[in-house]
Amino acid sequence: MEYQEKKFDIPELDGISKKSVEEHLGLYSGYVKNFNAISEKLIEYAADTEKNAHALSELIRRRSFEFGGMRLHEHYFTQFEGGAKELRPEGALAKQLQKEYLEYFLPYFKSIGNMRGPGWAILYWDPEAKQFLAGFTGEQHQGHFVTLPIILALDVWEHAYILDYGAAGKGKYIDAFFKNLNWSVIEKRFEEIQ
Numbered sequence: 001m002e003y004q005e006k007k008f009d010i011p012e013l014d015g016i017s018k019k020s021v022e023e024h025l026g027l028y029s030g031y032v033k034n035f036n037a038i039s040e041k042l043i044e045y046a047a048d049t050e051k052n053a054h055a056l057s058e059l060i061r062r063r064s065f066e067f068g069g070m071r072l073h074e075h076y077f078t079q080f081e082g083g084a085k086e087l088r089p090e091g092a093l094a095k096q097l098q099k100e101y102l103e104y105f106l107p108y109f110k111s112i113g114n115m116r117g118p119g120w121a122i123l124y125w126d127p128e129a130k131q132f133l134a135g136f137t138g139e140q141h142q143g144h145f146v147t148l149p150i151i152l153a154l155d156v157w158e159h160a161y162i163l164d165y166g167a168a169g170k171g172k173y174i175d176a177f178f179k180n181l182n183w184s185v186i187e188k189r190f191e192e193i194q
């Protein structure tokens, strides 16, 4: 099955330029296209695994990278839809964050985002232990907490901020990300899996 590129209704953001968002959406589009193209090739190559062994192993590895890029960007852009909305202190998400992290969640999560290297700061929910796991995913496919649903996804690849803030501007971009975040989207994700 071919994956379809999703459309996002992103308002004007404060501190993240329209041009940056447009270019970023272009990259997202590339992930969807590449995922589909690789999937098609894999079927073709599967007809002769011996002859295509090298190509297969390369493409199998690359495909999860492209998939991660596709899905994570869908999580990312959706978080801006509807415009900035604050986290409701009386909501289930805020209560659980407070329970686990006290008032330290934001600085903690931002520090994960500020880790070196291209990747994503991601907050997962483990339904089994009923707790959050916050982590850093290298590129888009390495270091995931497997099978756990994603609550919050922060893209910290250079392409997300270099246009607006330069190569050293990751911290400013992360602040801008949180300024524009629609927390009601994040709350909904959390509430739906309880």
Ligand SMILES: [Fe+2]
Pocket: 024, 027, 073, 155, 157, 159, 160
């Ligand atoms: Fe990105």
